[in-house]
Amino acid sequence: MTNKAIIVEKLSKTFNGFKAVDEISFEVGRGEIFGFLGANGAGKTTAMKMLCGLSMPSSGKATVAGFDIYQENESIKKNIGYMSQKFSLYEDLTIRENIRFYAGIYGIRPDIIKTKTVQLLTQLSLEKEADQLVGQLPLGWKQKLAFSVAIFHDPQIVFLDEPTGGVDPITRRDFWNMIYDATAKGITVFVTTHYMDEAEYCDRVSIMVDGQIDALDTPGNLKRLYQAESMDQVFLQIARKAKRTE
Amino acid sequence: MNPLKYILEKEFKQIFRDPAIIRVIFILPIIQLIILPMAADYEIKNINISIVDRDHSTTSNRLIHKITSSNYFKLVDYSGDFNQAMTGIDNDKADLIIELPRGFEADLYARKEAKLFLAVNAINGVKANLGATYLRTIIQNYNNDFRIALLTPGRFNELPVIETTSSNWYNPRMNYKFFMVPGILVLLITMIGLNLSAINIVREKEIGTIEQINVTPIKKFHFILGKLIPFWILGLIVITIGLFIAWLFYGIIPLGAYFTIYVFAAVYLLVILGMGLLISTYAENQQQAMLISFFLLMIFVLMGGLYTNIDSMPEWAQWVTKFNPVAYFIEVMRRVVLKGSGLSDIKQPLLIMLIFAIVINYWAVISYRKRS
Numbered sequence: 001m002t003n004k005a006i007i008v009e010k011l012s013k014t015f016n017g018f019k020a021v022d023e024i025s026f027e028v029g030r031g032e033i034f035g036f037l038g039a040n041g042a043g044k045t046t047a048m049k050m051l052c053g054l055s056m057p058s059s060g061k062a063t064v065a066g067f068d069i070y071q072e073n074e075s076i077k078k079n080i081g082y083m084s085q086k087f088s089l090y091e092d093l094t095i096r097e098n099i100r101f102y103a104g105i106y107g108i109r110p111d112i113i114k115t116k117t118v119q120l121l122t123q124l125s126l127e128k129e130a131d132q133l134v135g136q137l138p139l140g141w142k143q144k145l146a147f148s149v150a151i152f153h154d155p156q157i158v159f160l161d162e163p164t165g166g167v168d169p170i171t172r173r174d175f176w177n178m179i180y181d182a183t184a185k186g187i188t189v190f191v192t193t194h195y196m197d198e199a200e201y202c203d204r205v206s207i208m209v210d211g212q213i214d215a216l217d218t219p220g221n222l223k224r225l226y227q228a229e230s231m232d233q234v235f236l237q238i239a240r241k242a243k244r245t246e
Numbered sequence: 247m248n249p250l251k252y253i254l255e256k257e258f259k260q261i262f263r264d265p266a267i268i269r270v271i272f273i274l275p276i277i278q279l280i281i282l283p284m285a286a287d288y289e290i291k292n293i294n295i296s297i298v299d300r301d302h303s304t305t306s307n308r309l310i311h312k313i314t315s316s317n318y319f320k321l322v323d324y325s326g327d328f329n330q331a332m333t334g335i336d337n338d339k340a341d342l343i344i345e346l347p348r349g350f351e352a353d354l355y356a357r358k359e360a361k362l363f364l365a366v367n368a369i370n371g372v373k374a375n376l377g378a379t380y381l382r383t384i385i386q387n388y389n390n391d392f393r394i395a396l397l398t399p400g401r402f403n404e405l406p407v408i409e410t411t412s413s414n415w416y417n418p419r420m421n422y423k424f425f426m427v428p429g430i431l432v433l434l435i436t437m438i439g440l441n442l443s444a445i446n447i448v449r450e451k452e453i454g455t456i457e458q459i460n461v462t463p464i465k466k467f468h469f470i471l472g473k474l475i476p477f478w479i480l481g482l483i484v485i486t487i488g489l490f491i492a493w494l495f496y497g498i499i500p501l502g503a504y505f506t507i508y509v510f511a512a513v514y515l516l517v518i519l520g521m522g523l524l525i526s527t528y529a530e531n532q533q534q535a536m537l538i539s540f541f542l543l544m545i546f547v548l549m550g551g552l553y554t555n556i557d558s559m560p561e562w563a564q565w566v567t568k569f570n571p572v573a574y575f576i577e578v579m580r581r582v583v584l585k586g587s588g589l590s591d592i593k594q595p596l597l598i599m600l601i602f603a604i605v606i607n608y609w610a611v612i613s614y615r616k617r618s
Contacts, residue, residue, distance in 0.1 A: 088458035097256070100255075102462070106463065
């Protein structure tokens with residue numbers, strides 16, 4: 001066991017000659033909140049999918065939670081949580097049924113599922129809505145629920161792909177409080193976002209441009225380096241260099 | 247096996263919450279099995295006949311009476327003018343013209359033979375052919391009657407007549423419904439099974455939940471099985487409804503055992519559902535999945551031996567039907583329902599279906615990729 005949750009070395013993904021991800025290398029420490037920024041089409045989601053075992057890398061090396069992404073793909077899956085850009089709970093199932101299903105396929109014991117579901121519903125103050133179909137919930141609640149389901153099996157690392165897209169500022173604030181609670185439990189958070197205020201909440205951020213990582217440091221250091229007042233300005237300076245469009 | 251339990255629980259909840267699926271499963275078979283067999287009739291009735299009678303004799307009258315009272319023909323025109331009758335064919339009002347020439351009766355008595363003329367509108371080939379055949383049979387019967395009436399008792403018949411009498415085994419009354427209903431039931435469960443399973447995984451791709459499933463440590467085999475079992479049970483329910491309707495509306499009770507039908511159906515459904523899931527793993531969206539399954543269904547139905555006769559197909563086409571699961575089930579269904587075949591009689595098709603089921607489902611598990 002190293003103290004690194006994720007180690008990536010020259011990881012690439014090529015689609016028909018197009019280098020979506022071009023030899024990226026970085027490390028993420030345990031318990032860290034790692035912000036993975038970049039403009040649309042920079043290759044963030046592709047890189048994240050390779051780490052989650054959804055996409056086969058073209059070349060390079062990486063370990064996630066200490067497991068090799070080529071050989072131990074299924075072991076990685078036991079140890080990570082993932083929340084995709086697309087809302088991924090079943091809208092035709094109730095809140096309780098969604099929790100039960102995902103917990104069940106992670107192989108959690110039924111008695112533990114029961115007690116943890118009660119805890120979770122209280123924590124989210126969704127006790128009354130527990131038997132409502134998820135499709136009827138407002139978006140903010142859905143996202144919070146999706147996050148809670150993604151970390152229900154206590155993974156070592158959780159991958160969040162634009163978790164707060166389209167959500168109001170108050171809910172975003174709540175959401176980030178949930179992320180902090182997760183790190184307090186020792187979960188490493190790997191998050192992509194387009195909100196630069198959220199980038200400031202991260203321990204370290206990387207900024208991807210045209211499939212490569214152009215900058216990687218703490219938000220404070222990056223602001224000093226680019227002589228910017230906010231992450232917003234840092235991002236604009238770096239992302240404008242992009243040559244390829246979506 | 248534990249994760250499988252949760253997948254099954256989820257699939258069943260989703261199926262029973264979807265009103266469209268419930269309708270497809272319960273109402274569709276009822277309506278189809280009641281309406282289709284009534285309409286899909288091999289016998290041809292209401293053939294429009296136009297009669298040109300230039301003879302106006304007792305003999306011609308009797309013949310015409312025989313034709314019109316046969317139930318197969320509808321007299322649309324009766325005249326003494328062939329051109330008028332021909333206009334009827336041009337306008338598609340008549341399918342057949344029979345012309346009885348002047349002197350028909352006189353020739354028959356004097357020269358012991360008479361000619362009549364038959365014209366057939368062959369736009370609808372089946373109708374024209376069958377119509378002409380029916381008409382020939384009627385005329386022949388009439389001919390025999392006429393001959394017997396002419397014979398003086400005690401004398402030997404100078405022209406021996408060979409008559410064929412046939413007896414229909416296994417479906418003694420040649421009731422086409424006994425033949426159609428079991429076949430339509432096969433098509434029905436094929437259609438429902440293939441379509442429902444084909445759009446299932448694709449739907450999860452479209453709404454994005456498949457990604458969430460793919461990042462879990464779930465086994466591919468569990469996932470496919472979790473999709474297969476609910477539809478398999480539904481398929482067996484549809485067959486049960488279908489067999490019940492066959493009994494209730496058509497009085498069809500299989501001569502063989504229901505058990506035999508269920509054993510074959512259980513394996514057959516694995517083949518069909520496996521195909522659906524296979525389509526589902528390859529298709530990007532529901533439209534693609536529907537198109538592919540529709541294409542397959544078309545071939546399965548038209549080469550299945552229900553609407554077309556496999557034995558009269560060219561040899562290469564007969565080979566194609568060897569890969570058509572529908573053809574096997576229709577054949578087995580008929581054998582069990584009409585002939586009373588048991589498990590040992592259908593061993594071979596059952597074995598073939600089993601091989602199909604294993605190959606296709608194995609293929610489906612392999613082609614379902616958690617990582618692209």
